[in-house]
Amino acid sequence: MxxxxxxxxxxxxxxxxxxxxxxxxxxxxxxxxxxxxxxxxxxxxxxxxxxxxxxxxxxxxxxxxxxxxxxxxEGKDKPxxxxxxxxxxxxxxxxxxxxxxxSDNKGLVIPPKVSQFQVVVIPVGVTAKTSKEEKENIYESCKSLEKQLKEAGIRTTSDYRENYSPGWKFSNWELKGLPVRLELGPKDIANGSVLAVRRDNGAKVSIKLSEIETKLPELLDDIQKSLFLAAKKKFDTHRVIVDEWKDFVHVLNQKNVILAPWCGVPECEDNIKKESARKDDGEEFEVDEKAPSMGAKSLCTPFEQPKLKPGQKCVLCDKPAVNYTLFGRSY
Ligand SMILES: [Zn+2]
Known part of the structure; x- marks a missing residue:
């Protein structure tokens, strides 16, 4: 345990x-x-x-x-x-x-706590018209920001490649799933701020450079929490209590896993698997090519249990239920 x-x-x-x-x-x-x-x-x-x-x-x-x-x-003299x-x-x-x-259609989304790098610094606003001096100023500001973040214990990388546009770099780091990218250009430098863009929801927020050491860890914490809560909401809404067999396969086909009252008898579990294998019953569902007709098997009997009603029977057979067990198609 x-x-x-x-x-x-x-x-x-x-x-x-x-x-x-x-x-x-x-x-x-x-x-x-x-x-x-x-x-x-x-x-x-x-x-x-x-x-x-x-x-x-x-x-x-x-x-x-x-x-x-x-x-x-009980003692050395005992066997x-x-x-x-x-x-x-x-x-x-x-x-x-x-x-x-x-992850989403743009690529990976890595939670800040396990991401190799949590932040990437990318210089922006360099054009053909930018003078050598201005350009050097942008790169120096990026490097000093990078150093400041690393010293604050934030896992930071940067992208100074000159043969790629900022837009290309944005997509590239999105693909890799880095939690935050920091865009730093002439306007930001003049304002004493930097633009932070979240990987998880694309939200942009301007952060004062003087506050970056406290604001950025807060932002990373918020991303970590948001990712967990979004995933938890999906799991919670797709973990459905089903007491009667007539609802079981239909609910399963709606991309749910099922908490069902169950008798605990191994043969009954085999029957649940057989009876819930997809049949051509005309019901519309999205075909999962890797498991088109897989039956539901038990995932676990959760420690946290819904209360069984008095006299509650097993979802499939006539025996009394002994607990709620989680069933689903699985990997
Ligand atoms: Zn049963």
């Missing part, structure tokens, strides 16, 4: 990706282990769930097999006991999840 919480924080606090922590069902747990916990994410573009990371309680099954024993905590083992992992798929959740 300790490691799972670290994984939740990696996703939510660094990658700005909301996740639902919970327990895996018997079908989906680490085979041979006692139980498996996971954090589950959601990809809005496809409406599919994705397992973010797992943490397993293996119990003593494997330590018995491999004869891994420890001193008995040795088999070790309780854990196993946990988070992988490079976390980067893929982050890319799929935040």
């Amino acid at each position: 300790y490691i799972l919480e670290l994984y939740r924080r990696v996703y939510e606090e660094l990658l700005a990706v909301p996740v639902v922590p919970g327990t895996k069902t018997e079908n989906e747990k680490f085979a041979g282990g006692k139980y498996t916990t996971s954090v589950e994410g959601y990809i809005p573009a496809t409406g599919r769930g994705i397992q973010g990371a797992t943490s397993h309680h293996l119990g003593q099954n494997f330590s018995k097999m491999f004869q891994i024993s420890v001193e008995n905590p 040795k006991v088999f070790a309780n083992q854990t196993s946990w992992g988070i992988s490079t798929r976390s980067i893929g999840v982050m890319v799929m959740i935040h």
Whole structure:
């Protein structure tokens, strides 16, 4: 549970990706282990769930097999006991999840906390008419701003390539997903300010150079929060409670994952998968080419549970529900 919480924080606090922590069902747990916990994410573009990371309680099954024993905590004179083992992992798929959740048609959108560079300084306003002196002044101002930002602990880069126009550079850095670009030209220098442009929503704000060391970190914090909240809103609105089977497939086809009351019986989970595989029922939906007819499987049984109604039955079979479990098409 300790490691799972670290994984939740990696996703939510660094990658700005909301996740639902919970327990895996018997079908989906680490085979041979006692139980498996996971954090589950959601990809809005496809409406599919994705397992973010797992943490397993293996119990003593494997330590018995491999004869891994420890001193008995009740005393050295007592027989040795088999070790309780854990196993946990988070992988490079976390980067893929982050890319799929935040990026747009212009390219990557990288949250400030994990972006290699948080800011790029780009000189603007240099034309064929600009004198050598003026040009040097612009470049010197950019370099001094860059130095100031680096000293303030902001991960900063710059783009002084002369064979590309500012517009080309803007698109290029948007493609790479840098959180903020700073445009500095003759007018800005005269005003003692710089124009900051956000990657996430394109908003432009003029910042006084004298205040840049406090205003820019605030802006980066705001971008980090906005990315998380936008993704959370999508996940929250597409995590739908469905109590009756008649609504299940329809809701699933609307790019949702489903919280359903469930009996916890492994065969019932197999049936949910079979029954929710896409059939040609004439319903219009956007075809996900990689998973055109995939059925829903359980993602996890969330720790945070909606309250079961008294006498609530399983969403599919007639057995009593034991909890709400999250189902969805998934990666
Ligand atoms: Zn059931």
